[in-house]
Amino acid sequence: MKKFSVMTVWLAMFLGFSALFFYIVVPHQTTLIYSLSGAALAGALFFAVVHRSELKGAMVSRTGLYGMNTTVLALVFLGILIFINLLSNRHKYRFDLTEGGYYTLAPQTRKIVSTLPRDVKMTAFFQTESSEKTKFKNLADSYLEISDKIELNFVDPDRNPAITKQYGITSYGTIVLESGKQETKVKTASEEELTNAFLKVIKDEQKKIYFLEGHGEKTIGDTEKEGYSSAKASLEKDGFKVDKLLLLQSGKIPEDARLLVIAGPVKPVLPEEKNILENYLQNGGSLLVLLDPDTQSEMEKFLLRWGVQLRNDFIIDPMSKLFGGDFAAPVVSQFTVHDITKNFQPAVIFPVVRSVSSKPVEGITTTELLLTGPNSWAETGLNATKVKYDENKDRKGPVPIAVVATRELPSEQPGSPGESPDGQEDGKQKIRKARLVAIGDADFANNAYINFSENGDFFLNTASWLVEEENLISIRPKKRKNNPLQLTQVDGSIIFILGTIVFPSIVAATGIRKWWKRRRL
16 A cells, blocks of 8 residues: 555645746646646645554654754745735836836826726737737736726637627737717737727717918928828827828818918918918817028918017027037027926927917917027028028027917807706807917928927827827827947957856856765765
8 A cells, every 4th residue: 555655645746837837838727737737736645544543653753843944944035025016016006117117108098098988998909828929918917907998808819709700809819898879999019009999989080180281381291201191190009090181272161170280381372371370269279380590481470469579580409419410400408398298308400480479469378389499599580601690690599480379259159048068058159269389490390300309299299289188198109219239340259258167157157166075974
């Protein structure tokens, strides 16, 4: 019996290790794992019963007592580890040590997810043991920590073909987001794509933004450096519809226009067009005017009626040289407190920019949004070969280069009897606002510059404020930087020698020395 029990304990150990192996490799095979574990436990109990007298004697011996003491200490240490693990599981905190905070959600993402208006269901189609699934789960957990309105489900396309076919999934790694009647698919599991998908499903209406054409403006279909195709793509990622508008052809601004962008006209905007723009603003429209220096747009008088004064100059900032830029391309980091620039700290780079200041007009509220540095000035000598500050002609910095203008407009028709726009029973008319932002440069948002510093965020924040989408005003998710480690041949040789020869040799020599000393005892 005892001989048989020894074979049983070896078999129990084999079955136990087999159960552990299958638990790691195929954890979903619970029946097999439980069966092997049960057989291993039964074998161990059988051995303990047969050899109970030997085990009892071993336990009261000196060696047994030392062994029991070691076991108790090991169990106490294991208990401490379990307690720490439970604490860390209940009180989670992440440390992101990557450059630029790649694993930390962007402020815009946190703002959007924390204010979700309704529940969002995420269904992720990954293979069960896929490494991409683990990567996405780490990202999704960050979203789940912020909001309890997100439901996450994983589906293995190989094991659930019916559900996969129902959603029309054709590739692994696709994530489907559903909210209300909205549904969208994400094929790249990145924060940028996932946040854009959230924006799409929580909106029942896509607001329309038009770009004016016909006066030499930057066009949204132009993919060259001067074009605005990247600006268009960024606006569409934020959930807007973007289109171009030829005002002389249409004769009016479409009723679905929530914002009209005039991006760097170089030819005069005709009087009849300006009348259309005026009517559009008087009816509660929003206008973003980007005017480069030394251009003939003839928008000065139009903007002056809205409290915005354009000057025929350009900004010089010697301090821009310190940032690796040009003295005529100021780096602006002074922002007036406003919804557009709330919590906005990074700098915006303007290739060439003119001054734009506010002028009091009755009924209009203006704010000078951006200011250049104290060492800058507004240079009036546009054609000068050498520039220097002239106290009699030039304007000393800080110089404003962007102005926000708003006007409250009473509605032509009051709301429902006894009901205010806020749902209060006060019988007041609904108040609308005309919004206008004028900036002394259009190149800062073109394809060449929109990804410099925080140019893109400033442009998108301005557009979001103008269409009254304040939840989009923030710093957007960044793409991960590719910073490969460049090694010379000498560097590679040193690392190879140290890693494969020197350090292993030191460890081996230390071990041999210890063995030799013990052998001589």
